[in-house]
Amino acid sequence: MTVLVTGGAGYIGSHVVRLLRERGDDVVIVDDLSTGVAGRVGGIPLVQVDLAGSEAAEALDTVFRDYDIHAVVHFAARKQVGESVARPAWYFQQNIGSLATVLEAMQRARVTTLVFSSSAAVYGMSEGATLDESTPTKPINPYGETKLVGEWLVADAVTAQGLRAASLRYFNVAGAGWPELGDTAALNLVPMVFDKLDAGEAPLIFGDDYDTPDGTCVRDYVHVLDLAEAHLATLDSLRDGGPRHHVFNVGTGVGASVREMVSAILAASGHTIQPEVRPRRPGDPATVVADATLITTSVGWKAQRGLTEIVASAWESRLALQAPKK
Numbered sequence: 001m002t003v004l005v006t007g008g009a010g011y012i013g014s015h016v017v018r019l020l021r022e023r024g025d026d027v028v029i030v031d032d033l034s035t036g037v038a039g040r041v042g043g044i045p046l047v048q049v050d051l052a053g054s055e056a057a058e059a060l061d062t063v064f065r066d067y068d069i070h071a072v073v074h075f076a077a078r079k080q081v082g083e084s085v086a087r088p089a090w091y092f093q094q095n096i097g098s099l100a101t102v103l104e105a106m107q108r109a110r111v112t113t114l115v116f117s118s119s120a121a122v123y124g125m126s127e128g129a130t131l132d133e134s135t136p137t138k139p140i141n142p143y144g145e146t147k148l149v150g151e152w153l154v155a156d157a158v159t160a161q162g163l164r165a166a167s168l169r170y171f172n173v174a175g176a177g178w179p180e181l182g183d184t185a186a187l188n189l190v191p192m193v194f195d196k197l198d199a200g201e202a203p204l205i206f207g208d209d210y211d212t213p214d215g216t217c218v219r220d221y222v223h224v225l226d227l228a229e230a231h232l233a234t235l236d237s238l239r240d241g242g243p244r245h246h247v248f249n250v251g252t253g254v255g256a257s258v259r260e261m262v263s264a265i266l267a268a269s270g271h272t273i274q275p276e277v278r279p280r281r282p283g284d285p286a287t288v289v290a291d292a293t294l295i296t297t298s299v300g301w302k303a304q305r306g307l308t309e310i311v312a313s314a315w316e317s318r319l320a321l322q323a324p325k326k
Helices: 011-022 056-067 081-086 088-109 142-161 189-198 224-237 258-269 293-299 307-322
Strands: 002-006 026-030 071-074 113-119 128-131 164-170 172-174 204-206 221-223 244-250 276-278 287-290
Touching (some): 002 011, 011 224, 026 056, 071 088, 071 224, 081 088, 088 113, 088 142, 142 164, 142 244, 172 224, 172 307, 189 258, 204 258, 221 224, 221 307, 224 293, 244 293, 258 307
Parallel strands (some): 002 026, 002 071, 071 113, 113 164, 128 287, 164 244, 172 221, 204 276
């Protein structure tokens, strides 16, 4: 099987690409390299194109034809919440426009298998330890809105194009499956703490007066390699059968507090500096933990790695990526 992975040079995408190759699938990547790194996926065909740009349709038609694509995993998207608030129209143009371009290309090429990268951001301010796929979706920023509208668009394409599709709602992704594939963008908690430590500054904790065991926010952290394995399990579940659209949470079902995560990072890195507590940020729910039962019962995937593996692998990756090149 040949799989097209859009955004395949990115943090999560590169893990999926490596797993696909390791099991013998052929892979082609489309990535504009705005945040992706070509060096993560050396030796794999990579077409550099902006999927929201005017040249994308023709480029995709060529990719589908030349590589005989059988399935698509669509990661390519913008993901900075603050940027989405400042540039909402551009975010819709980028995230929804690129998905629409991919779906149209799939229709022309008669490719009917799709895994779409969604987000727990679709739940907005919903909170608790039992967020399942029936939890009301009320995104609170344009980024989350684009992910929810993307799910709607995929569902409509299932009806119109006969797709077999799934949308995966990620919770908090961290860690590294291989040191060279670590998260280099300071957009998530773990690399943000690393950056503070590198600068000799105290990690920040926003709020310690929440109704949680230690007063800090509780989140569901899923290892990126577990997440990548979820994509392969979901992709395999879509090989046969009729048109359908599944929506799955991808998380561990176990919460860890921000203080627990920061403490684990400090221990792994050998730093003794104490975190600095600042006032709450507006809009941070106290507890957000996935109920991932549905993906387990539907495709057989369950997270295998916990907080210790996440932090240890992230720190190993940080050291490897910062080491001088020989």
